[in-house]
Amino acid sequence: MSADEPTTVFAAALALVAWGEHGLVPVVAQDVTSGDVLMLAYADRLALARTLASGEAHYYSRSRAEPWHKGATSGHRQRVREVRFDCDADALLYRVEAAGPACHTGERSCFFRVVPGRDDDDAVGIGATMGLLQRVLDERLQALPEGSYVTRLHARGLGFVGQKVIEEAGETVVAALQESEEAFLGEAADLLFHLSVLVALRGQRLDDVARVLHERHRERVAPAGRSSGDDPAP
Numbered sequence: 001m002s003a004d005e006p007t008t009v010f011a012a013a014l015a016l017v018a019w020g021e022h023g024l025v026p027v028v029a030q031d032v033t034s035g036d037v038l039m040l041a042y043a044d045r046l047a048l049a050r051t052l053a054s055g056e057a058h059y060y061s062r063s064r065a066e067p068w069h070k071g072a073t074s075g076h077r078q079r080v081r082e083v084r085f086d087c088d089a090d091a092l093l094y095r096v097e098a099a100g101p102a103c104h105t106g107e108r109s110c111f112f113r114v115v116p117g118r119d120d121d122d123a124v125g126i127g128a129t130m131g132l133l134q135r136v137l138d139e140r141l142q143a144l145p146e147g148s149y150v151t152r153l154h155a156r157g158l159g160f161v162g163q164k165v166i167e168e169a170g171e172t173v174v175a176a177l178q179e180s181e182e183a184f185l186g187e188a189a190d191l192l193f194h195l196s197v198l199v200a201l202r203g204q205r206l207d208d209v210a211r212v213l214h215e216r217h218r219e220r221v222a223p224a225g226r227s228s229g230d231d232p233a234p
């Protein structure tokens with residue numbers, strides 16, 4: 001098989017993209033779990049075709065002027081779950097599961113530096129927060145570090161964590177009816193945390209829960225099938 005054969009197989013997909021004058025388009029890589037932006041790079045036709053064919057992120061390195069299979073040497077591959085293109089088709093979005101840091105510095109995201117002036121510590125979103133929680137649960141449940149609350153919950157087992165979920169659900173409802181905003185938010189956070197541990201102890205992931213919610217949303221939004229690929233996330 002010749003190296004550029006996937007460009008023939010995926011000719012129809014490649015024709016959708018408005019390639020720039022050097023045959024390149026910018027690609028944003030996004031963590032599909034957290035929604036975090038991981039990096040910005042470029043792709044040529046071969047890179048996109050190889051990405052579509054292999055399900056792993058391929059780019060074109062402008063500095064080295066050569067194809068770049070992300071993680072081929074570092075092991076920090078990106079499994080591409082979906083490729084989107086923007087409204088005028090001149091930029092791509094790879095929605096990925098990252099096996100390691102996107103950045104050569106070892107940071108998860110290349111965008112780890114903040115330009116002073118608009119840095120807002122409170123600018124956290126549900127996606128980033130639940131994604132971080134999932135990563136912490138993965139780490140804790142694998143290493144089971146002594147003194148960790150997650151380690152204790154793991155030792156007590158699924159039934160105990162289930163009881164905690166019921167208890168926290170009750171407290172959340174009581175707080176919703178009778179308590180302050182702050183107390184209610186605290187109980188709701190406890191409920192989400194313990195529910196997340198329950199999901200993890202069953203060997204499943206918040207992504208799996210999100211997929212169910214997403215599919216329900218899609219069914220309601222587009223009951224008769226879909227005609228375009230540019231719909232917003234739910």
Ligand SMILES: [Zn+2]
Nearest residue numbers: 102103104110
């Ligand atoms: Zn970087």
